Amino acid sequence: MLSLALAGKPNAGKSTFYTAATMADVEVGNYPFTTIDANRGVSYARTDCPCQDRDSQCDSDNCQDGKRYVPVDLFDVAGLVPGAHEGRGLGNQFLDQLTDADAIVHVVDAAGATNAEGEPVEVGEHDPVEDVDFIETEMDQWLAAIVSRNWESIERQSRSPDFDIDDALAEMLTGIGATETDVARVLRDLEYPDDPREWADEHRTRLASDIRAETKPQIVVANKADIAPEENIERLREAAERVLPATADGELALRRAAEAGVIDYDPGDDDFDIAGDVSDQQREGLEQIRTVMTEYAGTGIQQALDTVVYDLLDHITAYPVEDDTHWTDAQGRMLPDAHLLPDGSTPVDLAYAVHSDIGDGYIHAVDAREGRRISDDHELAEGDVVKIVSDAN
Ligand SMILES: Nc1nc2c(ncn2[C@@H]2O[C@H](COP(=O)(O)OP(=O)(O)OP(=O)(O)O)[C@@H](O)[C@H]2O)c(=O)[nH]1
Ligand SMILES: [Mg+2]
Missing domain, CATH: 3.40.50.300 (P-loop containing nucleotide triphosphate hydrolases)
Incomplete structure (x- = not known):
């Protein structure tokens, strides 16, 4: 949730x-x-x-x-x-x-x-x-302190021959709630040395602030x-x-x-x-x-x-149903569930939001408003009613 x-x-x-x-x-x-x-x-x-x-x-x-x-x-x-x-x-x-x-x-x-x-x-x-602005400033400084505390460990890891700065940063930052996508997006726009020993405080502060802006x-x-x-x-x-x-x-x-x-x-x-x-x-x-x-x-x-x-986090609401004619579940209840999903989510994402087993067993999906099958990579829209056919059903 x-x-x-x-x-x-x-x-x-x-x-x-x-x-x-x-x-x-x-x-x-x-x-x-x-x-x-x-x-x-x-x-x-x-x-x-x-x-x-x-x-x-x-x-x-x-x-x-x-x-x-x-x-x-x-x-x-x-x-x-x-x-x-x-x-x-x-x-x-x-x-x-x-x-x-x-x-x-x-x-x-x-x-x-x-x-x-x-x-x-x-x-x-x-x-x-x-x-x-003060909440953002406080969060930036709190995050910068976490990054600084972890720096010694990152420097230690960098002695290993297969060290990768991006992987090391991702590991640290996912620990404070960032997803790998968040980290990748932030690192893409940031310039920084590959060797953690060459990082200056400004690099760490900038990283903290960008990660905060991305994730909070x-x-x-x-x-x-x-x-x-x-x-x-x-x-x-x-x-x-x-x-x-x-x-x-x-x-x-x-x-x-x-x-x-x-x-x-x-x-x-x-x-x-x-x-x-x-x-x-x-x-x-x-x-x-x-x-x-x-x-x-x-x-x-x-x-x-x-x-x-709906605006800041850019989510949509999708409604999974079992009966695509009556928009009901197996007990005959109409539109029993609503799921918030990031904009751009697909029927497969909805299946996983319902249950990981339904996601794993996903076969295909039906747009219950139109009564037609939709492709796995179809982008769902606000208010979509979707029947998911899964061998876990
Ligand atoms: N006039 C007015 N007073 C409000 C409004 N909302 C909250 N208050 C009052 O502001 C005071 C503080 O409200 P709280 O909700 O306890 O504030 P808080 O941010 O949780 O405060 P802390 O827990 O101390 O951080 C109370 O006296 C509320 O009745 C509002 O919309 N208008
Ligand atoms: Mg309070």
Whole structure:
């Protein structure tokens, strides 16, 4: 499963985001370092379910009126402060937790209501643009330190006659979560000596930074949009490539209200309806959230998750079925499963995502929308419904 890490300064709203996005109970507090252990849970990316193209509603619990929620791992990391790689704040053990993250959701307090250390200040007192780059800087330095620590061992290996610098680097870097493809891609664009003894610090720093950029892409969540000066959001948008204005607090309130039956709202909707009895005070609170949603087409929480999965990580959703006419599994359930796959994936990749035995036994695949066989190297598209014929079935 894809794994997304919520990172950022203390008090930016990571745990609130996490709680809203997973509906788990974790501690939220207006003081730095509320979270100490990483919280892990399941959240969802939202997409259009293929059942919308049919008359019937599918049988998945993860589909609400054609809104399909596809699971991803989400984890809430303790707050990081500048200097974390040297042990400042709660230190660098939390950077280690980023090792298995496919992407970083960087939660920034766009209201500027917390200083660089995450301590509360007046709204607008701190400039959130200053917070944008520090996570990347910390990750770069943390990675550079890992590379430096391993260097002696690489130099030792280089005395062996069959030493290959690329293999040695790949072995080291896959240990911190990079795939061989990531490493190959980074090394292709980098100039460096074949002999590790000739490497300078600049080579190692550059390698660390390039590997980080390749393996830990980030989006910026401009949180606390409900109280943030609009100008801050605009400046954040200029400072980073992907910036999603959001209110984690607002999303949490909506999900709780929806769970209590007070409103009709599905995560990612750009509006909600009040359905139950509410006090004047509740109504006022809800209407305040609605104002933010009107401005930014939603609370931004679901939109942030969707942007990471479908845009930043460039994934598609594919739906394996056993019956290509009814789009059902062996039990007759329509569209029971959805898989997120990197863009460019083939039916064989989908088969392996379902189960390694299904992948090993792969014979051919059928595009269930078109009712025709597709080749093994056919590139799947968003929303494809695919029957896989495998001798492991
Ligand atoms: N106004 C406003 N406040 C928010 C929003 N999201 C979170 N907060 C508040 O910000 C404070 C910090 O929230 P947390 O979720 O605990 O922050 P955190 O980033 O997990 O903090 P640490 O665990 O200390 O690193 C709490 O008082 C939240 O209620 C929001 O969208 N708007
Ligand atoms: Mg927290």
